[in-house]
Amino acid sequence: MKVLRALNNNVVLSRDENGEGVILTGRGIGFRAHPGQEVDPERIVQVFVPADGRDPDHLAEAFAMIDQEILRAVVIGLRETGIEQRESSRPTLAIAVADHVSGALDRLRRGLEIEYPLEVEVRTLYPEEYDRAERLLHAVNAQVDPALPAHEATALALHLVNAGFSTGDLSFTYTMTGVIQQMLAVVAERFGIAADRHSMAAARFITHVRYMFVRIQQHRQLDGEQSLISRTIRESYPEAARTAEQLAVIVRLRMGEALSADEIAYLALHVARMTMEAEAPRARAAGQAPDAPQAGTAPA
Numbered sequence: 001m002k003v004l005r006a007l008n009n010n011v012v013l014s015r016d017e018n019g020e021g022v023i024l025t026g027r028g029i030g031f032r033a034h035p036g037q038e039v040d041p042e043r044i045v046q047v048f049v050p051a052d053g054r055d056p057d058h059l060a061e062a063f064a065m066i067d068q069e070i071l072r073a074v075v076i077g078l079r080e081t082g083i084e085q086r087e088s089s090r091p092t093l094a095i096a097v098a099d100h101v102s103g104a105l106d107r108l109r110r111g112l113e114i115e116y117p118l119e120v121e122v123r124t125l126y127p128e129e130y131d132r133a134e135r136l137l138h139a140v141n142a143q144v145d146p147a148l149p150a151h152e153a154t155a156l157a158l159h160l161v162n163a164g165f166s167t168g169d170l171s172f173t174y175t176m177t178g179v180i181q182q183m184l185a186v187v188a189e190r191f192g193i194a195a196d197r198h199s200m201a202a203a204r205f206i207t208h209v210r211y212m213f214v215r216i217q218q219h220r221q222l223d224g225e226q227s228l229i230s231r232t233i234r235e236s237y238p239e240a241a242r243t244a245e246q247l248a249v250i251v252r253l254r255m256g257e258a259l260s261a262d263e264i265a266y267l268a269l270h271v272a273r274m275t276m277e278a279e280a281p282r283a284r285a286a287g288q289a290p291d292a293p294q295a296g297t298a299p300a
Contacts, residue, residue: 003037005057006030007064010072013056014039016049021056023048023063023091025075046075046084048091059091066098070105070144074098077139083132083160093163096170100155101140104148116154121177123154125206126161133157164210165217176213179254180206183247190243191275201277205270212263216255222262230265237272244268 001024005013009031012024026045033039048063050056063071074097078084088094107114116122123130133156141147162173184202188194215221234241244267248259259267 001039003030003033003035003039005035005060006033007060008068010068011060011063012039013060016047021050023050023056023060025063025071027072044086045072046079046094047087048094049087049089050091051089054091059095062095063091066095067102070102071098073140073143074101076143077136080139081132081135083136090163093159096159096162097136097156100159101144101148104152104155105144105146108146108148116151118158118174118177119151119154121181122157125177125180126157129160130154130157132160136160161210164214172217175254176210179250180209182250182254183209186246186250187243187271187274190246191239193275199274199277201270201274205274208266208270212259212267213255215263216251216257221260222266223260227262230262233265233269233272237268240272240275241265241268243271247271 001014001016001022003012003014004021007013007030010025010027010029012030012033014022014024016022024039024044024047026043029039029043029045048059050059071094075084075094078088078094078097079086084090084093104114130153133153134150136156137148137150137153158170158173158177162170165172184205212221241264244264247267248264252258
């Protein structure tokens, strides 16, 4: 690859073999680099390939504005923890994490403490991202001074969750987290059960809702015009269907988006699964065997 523009000693704008603009980072990669010069592959730590039509020039400038030692720590941390490979199509993730780490270090040096009220919710709703965030925090702390406190894993986890959406605005992820919590509370109250967030059915419900929000963001909701499976779910689990309608109202009020009939039907299926799983111990005690939902397979 050849240099198109050196942003600073550690960030270079280049082109890949397909002629697409890419951003290269690495210590000293831009030192005395000139347009047209071959990039030393040994100096490349990360290759960022802007996706979704994002302007590589603009993103490269954003990279150049970040403290280069912090950017290096984050890029290496994302690589070492397996969150990103050597080539990444998510440059905004590295930018967002590096910007957060920079701010957190600044607050720490000034003796300012910040609490994350969503820590419990993030741990329970996004366990995989939280686990990756803890490992990422450990990897970053190995390269920065002072070391960031453990509760910063909550914020990093939210950035990892947010990376699954087209928006770079964390407010959507905060809102989604609150909506999922509210949904679980409604199901628990409606059916008089303890919605155990660690249960298999609840985990499937949370996963389904997260992907539902991705579809909302992408304007690609499930919509089969009252498909057979959708009608069967509603007829088989009428109480769960009524609860799903209530959940759809919450989504519309909080997210400003009406759910399609199919989305509501699949919510109903997951509600039915949660209630059946919660009621199974009582059914076994009474000598009954609750029927598992057979109406269809809910999409993620």
